Structure formats: C-alpha cells, structure tokens
Amino acid sequence: MNFHVLTLFPDMIIQGLYTSVVGRALKAGTIHLEAVNIRDYTLDKHKKVDDYPYGGGAGMLMQAQPVYDAFRAVRKSVYERRGEVPLRVVYLTPCGKTFHQDMARELAREEDLVLLCGHYEGIDERVLEEIVTDEVSIGDYVLTGGELPAMVLVDAVSRMVPGVLGNQVSGESESFCKNLLEYPQYSRPEVWRDKRVPEILLSGDHARIEQWRLEQSLERTSLRRPELYESWVSENQEYFRKKAKREERMRKKEEKARKAAQNACIL
Numbered sequence: 001m002n003f004h005v006l007t008l009f010p011d012m013i014i015q016g017l018y019t020s021v022v023g024r025a026l027k028a029g030t031i032h033l034e035a036v037n038i039r040d041y042t043l044d045k046h047k048k049v050d051d052y053p054y055g056g057g058a059g060m061l062m063q064a065q066p067v068y069d070a071f072r073a074v075r076k077s078v079y080e081r082r083g084e085v086p087l088r089v090v091y092l093t094p095c096g097k098t099f100h101q102d103m104a105r106e107l108a109r110e111e112d113l114v115l116l117c118g119h120y121e122g123i124d125e126r127v128l129e130e131i132v133t134d135e136v137s138i139g140d141y142v143l144t145g146g147e148l149p150a151m152v153l154v155d156a157v158s159r160m161v162p163g164v165l166g167n168q169v170s171g172e173s174e175s176f177c178k179n180l181l182e183y184p185q186y187s188r189p190e191v192w193r194d195k196r197v198p199e200i201l202l203s204g205d206h207a208r209i210e211q212w213r214l215e216q217s218l219e220r221t222s223l224r225r226p227e228l229y230e231s232w233v234s235e236n237q238e239y240f241r242k243k244a245k246r247e248e249r250m251r252k253k254e255e256k257a258r259k260a261a262q263n264a265c266i267l
C-alpha cells in the first residue's frame with residue numbers, strides 16, 4: 001500500500017512514522033510513504049502558500065493552486081504506475097466523518113491513498129471540491145493542522161495491511177471480541193506490589209482463559225462504552241443464549257450435587 005501525504009510539514013510526517021511497527025513496515029517495503037511538500041509547488045516567487053480569506057475573518061487560508069499542483073504531481077506518478085485508476089483523497093479536517101476501525105479496514109484495501117493536511121484556518125474550498133473524495137476527522141477537538149490526524153490514519157490503516165503486524169498477528173481480527181474493548185493483560189512477575197496475576201491465566205486451560213477474557217472485555221465495554229456494548233449484544237444474541245444455557249446446566253448440576261450431599265447426610 002502506498003500513502004501519499006500532501007503537507008506543509010513533510011519532516012513531521014517522516015519523523016513521526018519512521019519508528020516502531022509502522023517504521024519497520026516502511027523499511028521492509030510492506031507499505032510505502034511519501035510526504036509531498038505543498039510549498040514546493042507554489043508559483044509565488046516568495047514561496048507563499050497562504051492568503052487572507054475573502055469576506056474577512058481570523059487567520060490565513062491555504063491557497064488552491066499549490067495544493068492542486070502537488071496533488072496533480074502525485075496523481076501523475078500513480079497514473080504512470082497503474083493507469084488512470086480512481087484515486088481516494090482524504091482531507092483531514094474536524095468537519096469530516098469521525099474516523100473508526102471499519103474505516104481503517106476499508107481504506108487498507110486501497111493500493112494508493114492520498115492524505116491532504118490542512119493548516120492555518122483551512123484550505124480554499126474550490127480545490128477541496130476538485131480533488132477530495134473523503135473528509136475525515138479523528139475526533140471532536142481542533143488541532144493546529146492535519147499532520148497528526150494523517151499520522152493517526154496511516155498508523156491505523158497500516159495495521160490492517162497484511163504483513164505489517166508480523167506473521168502471527170492479524171489486525172483484521174474476526175474474533176468474537178471484535179468491536180469490544182481489550183481485556184486486561186498481565187506479564188511477569190506473577191506478583192508485583194502485592195498484586196497477583198488472576199489465577200485463571202496461570203491455569204493453562206485455554207478454553208477457560210478465552211471465556212474469562214471475553215467476560216472481561218464485555219464488562220469493560222459495558223461500563224466504559226455502553227453504546228458499543230449494546231451493539232455487540234444485539235449482534236451476538238447467540239452468545240447470550242448459549243451463556244444462559246451453560247448457566248442453567250451449572251445450576252442444575254450444583255442442585256443435584258447439593259441434593260446428593262443432603263441424602264448422604266440423612267443416610
């Protein structure tokens with residue numbers, strides 16, 4: 001997968017992403033990243049890329065021409081490599097659709113993805129109309145520019161690209177726990193500041209451990225993200241039917257054992 005980030009701060013993108021898991025995937029060639037400096041495309045002799053907004057108002061706007069020409073340079077290189085394919089262009093803006101995991105999964109299917117980072121008070125609407133296919137926000141707060149959101153998006157989308165997380169791990173978890181919050185995890189030592197690792201995790205009983213983890217995920221999700229919990233419950237009715245049956249079986253077994261013990265006492 002190829003990410004093309006249009007930005008006024010290419011160093012920020014490169015330095016931010018050439019580390020850790022994504023950095024490793026970039027170095028291995030599993031994914032590719034170019035940060036295109038919009039300023040390199042301005043026709044202004046002073047390298048200016050911004051101007052005052054018509055109608056007044058605070059701050060400056062990024063002008064259409066340098067953004068458009070930077071985009072056209074990227075598109076030309078993609079077309080030379082792949083032919084005239086449709087190109088997905090994501091503009092990072094607090095006015096966009098809120099980013100989430102399904103979006104990351106979907107964007108990871110693109111071979112090329114162009115990310116446009118705004119700065120100052122935004123970008124001239126005319127170029128947005130011309131080139132942007134998706135507007136994406138990473139949350140209801142306003143940052144000083146689109147670079148951090150673009151990095152968030154590259155990270156989350158990269159995890160969904162096969163091979164980025166290594167051989168055994170899949171970011172595309174189709175497990176039962178999909179859309180639930182992560183269960184708590186523990187590593188060595190077994191006791192730390194008088195806190196013990198939950199006994200079940202030391203039992204070696206993988207089926208029971210899986211069950212415990214799911215219960216933990218459900219509990220966390222219902223407490224911290226009730227709306228996620230509700231949608232999981234409605235999509236997983238079968239789980240609750242099975243759970244109720246299991247509990248009923250356990251109850252009957254305990255009842256039988258209690259009666260047997262009572263009878264033994266009477267005799």
Ligand code: ADE
Pocket residue numbers: 092093094136137138139140141142143144145146149
């Ligand atoms: N640019 C500034 N704030 C942003 C946000 N919350 N999401 C995406 N782009 C942004």
